[in-house]
Amino acid sequence: MKPSRTAEIGRTQRFRKTNLCVLPISALFLLLGTISSHAARIGDLTETSITDQAFRFFTFSDPSLRLALFGCILLGLNCGLLGGFVVVRRMSLVGDTLSHAVLPGIALGFLWNMNKDPVAILIGATLVGGLSMLTVSAITRTSRLKEDAAMGLVLSSFYAVGICLIGMIQRLPSGNKSGIDKFLFGQAAAMNGSDITLMAITAGLTLLFVTFGYRGLLTLSFHRAFGESLGLPMGFLHHAMMLLISFAVVTAMQAVGVVLVSAMLIIPPATACLLTDRMHRVLILSAVIGIATAAFGAFLSFLGSNLPTGPFMVLAGSFVFTMAFLFSPQQGWLTRLWRQRTQKSRIERENTLKAMYHLAERRDFREEGITLLDFAEARREPLEQIRLQSDDLLRQKLATLTDDGSMLHFTPEGWRKACAVVRNHRLWELYLTNIMQYGTDHVHDDAEKIEHVLGEDTVRQLERRLNFPQTDPHGKPIPGAREVHGQSIPRPAETTGY
Amino acid sequence: MDGLLPPFDAHRIFIAPWTTDIATYGWMALMAFLVTAACGLVGNYLILRRMALVGDAISHSVLPGLAVAFLISGKLTLPAMLAGALGAGLLTTFLIEFLHTRSRIKADAAIGITFCSLFALGVVLINVFASKVHLDAECVLYGELSNLTLAEFSLGIPEPVLVMGGVVFSVAVLIVVFYKELLITSFDALLAGSQGFAPGKMHLALMAVLSIVIVAAFESVGAILVIAMLILPGATAQLLSTRLPICLALSLLHASLSAIGGLHLSLMLGCPMAAAVVVAGTLLFGFAWMASLLKTRAGFEASMAAEATP
Numbered sequence: 001m002k003p004s005r006t007a008e009i010g011r012t013q014r015f016r017k018t019n020l021c022v023l024p025i026s027a028l029f030l031l032l033g034t035i036s037s038h039a040a041r042i043g044d045l046t047e048t049s050i051t052d053q054a055f056r057f058f059t060f061s062d063p064s065l066r067l068a069l070f071g072c073i074l075l076g077l078n079c080g081l082l083g084g085f086v087v088v089r090r091m092s093l094v095g096d097t098l099s100h101a102v103l104p105g106i107a108l109g110f111l112w113n114m115n116k117d118p119v120a121i122l123i124g125a126t127l128v129g130g131l132s133m134l135t136v137s138a139i140t141r142t143s144r145l146k147e148d149a150a151m152g153l154v155l156s157s158f159y160a161v162g163i164c165l166i167g168m169i170q171r172l173p174s175g176n177k178s179g180i181d182k183f184l185f186g187q188a189a190a191m192n193g194s195d196i197t198l199m200a201i202t203a204g205l206t207l208l209f210v211t212f213g214y215r216g217l218l219t220l221s222f223h224r225a226f227g228e229s230l231g232l233p234m235g236f237l238h239h240a241m242m243l244l245i246s247f248a249v250v251t252a253m254q255a256v257g258v259v260l261v262s263a264m265l266i267i268p269p270a271t272a273c274l275l276t277d278r279m280h281r282v283l284i285l286s287a288v289i290g291i292a293t294a295a296f297g298a299f300l301s302f303l304g305s306n307l308p309t310g311p312f313m314v315l316a317g318s319f320v321f322t323m324a325f326l327f328s329p330q331q332g333w334l335t336r337l338w339r340q341r342t343q344k345s346r347i348e349r350e351n352t353l354k355a356m357y358h359l360a361e362r363r364d365f366r367e368e369g370i371t372l373l374d375f376a377e378a379r380r381e382p383l384e385q386i387r388l389q390s391d392d393l394l395r396q397k398l399a400t401l402t403d404d405g406s407m408l409h410f411t412p413e414g415w416r417k418a419c420a421v422v423r424n425h426r427l428w429e430l431y432l433t434n435i436m437q438y439g440t441d442h443v444h445d446d447a448e449k450i451e452h453v454l455g456e457d458t459v460r461q462l463e464r465r466l467n468f469p470q471t472d473p474h475g476k477p478i479p480g481a482r483e484v485h486g487q488s489i490p491r492p493a494e495t496t497g498y
Numbered sequence: 499m500d501g502l503l504p505p506f507d508a509h510r511i512f513i514a515p516w517t518t519d520i521a522t523y524g525w526m527a528l529m530a531f532l533v534t535a536a537c538g539l540v541g542n543y544l545i546l547r548r549m550a551l552v553g554d555a556i557s558h559s560v561l562p563g564l565a566v567a568f569l570i571s572g573k574l575t576l577p578a579m580l581a582g583a584l585g586a587g588l589l590t591t592f593l594i595e596f597l598h599t600r601s602r603i604k605a606d607a608a609i610g611i612t613f614c615s616l617f618a619l620g621v622v623l624i625n626v627f628a629s630k631v632h633l634d635a636e637c638v639l640y641g642e643l644s645n646l647t648l649a650e651f652s653l654g655i656p657e658p659v660l661v662m663g664g665v666v667f668s669v670a671v672l673i674v675v676f677y678k679e680l681l682i683t684s685f686d687a688l689l690a691g692s693q694g695f696a697p698g699k700m701h702l703a704l705m706a707v708l709s710i711v712i713v714a715a716f717e718s719v720g721a722i723l724v725i726a727m728l729i730l731p732g733a734t735a736q737l738l739s740t741r742l743p744i745c746l747a748l749s750l751l752h753a754s755l756s757a758i759g760g761l762h763l764s765l766m767l768g769c770p771m772a773a774a775v776v777v778a779g780t781l782l783f784g785f786a787w788m789a790s791l792l793k794t795r796a797g798f799e800a801s802m803a804a805e806a807t808p
Contacts, residue, residue, distance in 0.1 A: 092606040093551055100722060143790055145545070149733050152550040153783070156726030160776030163723070167769035185621065259558070259722065263614030270607045307625050314618035321611060325601055333600050 065302065068188040068255075071196050072294035072313070075252045075264065078203040080290025081210050082245050083269035084283040088221050092270075093151055094133075096262035099249045100155040101132035103162025103258060106183055106250070107169060114172075118198045122250050129246035132158050159258075186257030186310030188298050195254055202247040209244060210283065213237060218279055255294070256310035264290060267317035274324040274331045293317040345392070347452045352389045353398060353418035354425070354451075355379050356408065361476070369407040419479035424451040426472035426479075427462045433473040434466060440473040504768040512762060525656055527761045530775045532662040533715045534753035537724060538731025539669050540711050542745055543704060545732045546684045551606075552594070553728045555613035556705070557712050557721050559590040561620030564713065569627060576661065579713055587709025590616065591702070617721070658717065665714045672707065673746070680704075681742060719772040730756070730779040737783075737790040752782055 086095055102125040109124030110116065132154050139150040191199075210217065216237050219227035227234045245265070252261050272286035297313025326334045359370050359378050376386045390408055393399040398414030401407065410418065428447040432438040454462075463469075471477050516523070544553045563586025564579060571578040590612055597608035655663075673680065679700055682690040687697040708728075715724045731749035739745050759782070760775030767774065 087607050090604050090606050092610040096610060143737055143787060145733055146548050148548050148550040149545045149729055152554050152725050152729045153733055156722060157776055157780035159722050160726055160773040163773035164767060164769035164777055168767060171768055260614055260618055262610060266607055266610040270603055270611055274601060311618035311621040314614050315622060318615035331601055
């Protein structure tokens with residue numbers, strides 16, 4: 001085999017992901033290649049250690065770093081603001097489609113005068129982006145294919161055209177050093193002053209658009225037909241938004257890369273949606289999260305000198321998203337699970353208290369406490385179960401246990417809670433029979449559920465509505481305000497007036 | 499601008515690949531056909547189930563699966579590759595489902611978040627462990643339908659072609675064996691469930707097959723072009739026919755035509771062959787779209803004429 005040929009093999013094999021099928025010679029070259037690249041990497045790291053790099057980052061001494069960081073902040077702001085509308089309009093994958101489909105536009109813009117002129121690239125990419133969106137809507141309107149197939153199709157076939165063009169450009173003598181491949185994974189450090197200027201202009205346009213068109217955009221996002229019936233320029237706003245999105249995608253691409261730029265449109269706003277409900281807060285929050293993740297991603301990639309920026313930004317974003325998904329105060333998955341669990345145990349506790357009350361009531365409140373054995377018999381549950389329940393009450397200081405561990409007593413707090421639950425139950429039964437005209441034998445199950453959720457206000461209203469009743473439909477007394485709010489501990493039967 | 503196109507040489511472009519250079523280009527064309535065929539067969543079902551973008555998602559998220567398989571097993575053997583891809587594919591399916599059922603995140607955002615995050619993770623793993631993972635990020639984007647004569651041969655066939663052939667064969671066998679189940683779960687999941695066909699399991703199985711097809715195709719065409727391979731054949735076929743067996747056959751035809759067209763196109767333009775195959779496939783789709791438009795118009799005019807003359 002000729003030497004030039006083997007060198008070529010070595011290079012090709014570096015580009016392959018498997019060594020399923022590697023000739024021994026090329027395997028050797030592969031090995032040599034990786035060792036040398038490894039050495040170069042270690043060399044990089046010894047030249048500038050991680051702490052040094054971090055120091056350089058935070059002192060902002062490096063002008064190119066300042067520029068890159070400023071670019072990332074603009075990018076986060078721009079994508080975060082537009083992304084808010086993209087996510088609530090369920091157009092997340094439109095951003096994805098757009099970001100892949102503009103690739104031929106970038107290549108054409110590059111071909112315009114054979115260098116990385118940001119304005120030419122922006123114009124080329126915007127035109128091709130618009131074309132791709134038109135193609136998607138033409139395919140869905142005129143054929144049987146659905147939107148998802150049309151988007152996937154346009155995304156990947158436009159991308160293929162772009163790859164063809166880039167492959168052709170890179171064969172050119174001047175094309176190889178052009179840095180056009182930086183568009184694929186993103187390298188914030190590759191941005192120069194004119195890129196940043198362009199970014200600032202597009203971010204400023206977005207800011208103006210969102211501030212002054214906020215009401216219209218809100219209507220467009222949540223009820224387009226309503227906006228149209230009011231005569232608002234919905235079509236204009238939609239197209240202006242699509243234009244700004246393609247500006248945002250194209251300008252962000254240098255820093256984040258073709259594949260991942262859509263993540264900057266999706267992840268920060270989705271996180272914001274998990275944290276708040278109001279649209280203006282979603283927008284502000286998503287812009288803040290976008291800026292923070294972009295800057296943090298730039299920092300991480302700056303630590304290791306050769307790392308692409310985009311993936312780190314996206315990972316920083318997904319970390320924030322995961323945290324919000326799990327722990328958001330209102331929406332978080334774990335928060336909701338925890339809330340459900342505490343709710344469940346509260347209901348169980350209230351049911352235990354209610355059962356204690358019923359037992360005491362059956363004995364006309366004559367006895368001091370309730371033996372666990374009696375309690376077990378009354379609830380028809382094994383003693384161990386009852387012990388678990390009483391332990392729970394003890395922990396919550398709703399009951400006390402005698403020293404020999406056989407008798408339960410209400411604490412004042414426990415007594416109040418028991419009375420409140422029983423009152424809620426009986427009031428509701430009375431409400432259903434007297435006012436809703438239910439049969440007395442149909443009201444118990446409903447009351448079992450609602451007794452745990454009736455609030456004080458509703459109870460007051462029910463009492464007024466029922467004219468401050470004393471007994472429920474089954475003739476049992478309803479504990480009054482005195483029991484629920486007062487300090488009274490179970491008293492002998494004659495004072496309850498029963 | 500000069501030199502963007504290589505000089506046109508009809509012999510080099512159209513004749514040499516099939517005569518003097520057949521040992522090189524024959525295998526490349528065959529490989530391109532096999533990749534497109536495997537993807538196209540599975541893709542038909544994706545389009546029917548409106549899951550084209552889930553294919554998009556899995557094609558991205560296979561990357562971290564491969565990187566992790568590489569890190570664990572040291573080098574990429576076939577079983578490690580398949581395990582990594584399967585794991586990644588099922589994880590993606592699960593995450594998408596989990597995100598949009600357990601929170602107010604909508605399905606489209608869930609897809610976007612999942613695959614972007616996993617893809618970013620893959621790129622970071624490859625970059626950070628560059629010395630251990632011989633996966634080149636460029637290959638992910640461009641694909642590398644490279645010179646198969648350099649690959650190891652067994653039974654006189656280059657090994658990647660052999661593996662891809664095996665994948666196509668197994669996909670075809672699976673489709674024949676589970677034809678009825680796939681058909682009913684794709685068109686009416688509720689009916690399928692009531693008849694005892696377990697649409698959930700079929701969904702998972704389809705995702706598993708999809709991950710395997712994607713990982714097999716990944717090496718040759720990269721993460722993004724594989725989406726085109728998944729959607730183009732099925733979309734073209736479904737424009738031309740409404741019968742599923744005919745669609746499957748048409749997508750095989752599309753695969754073979756775009757493989758051959760792509761070969762010549764890449765020689766003519768001097769661009770990467772994987773992308774050229776997709777461009778050829780897109781042209782075929784364009785023709786099919788035009789044909790279906792003309793047909794609809796002809797049908798419309800015929801019905802108008804029929805109405806006009808009662």
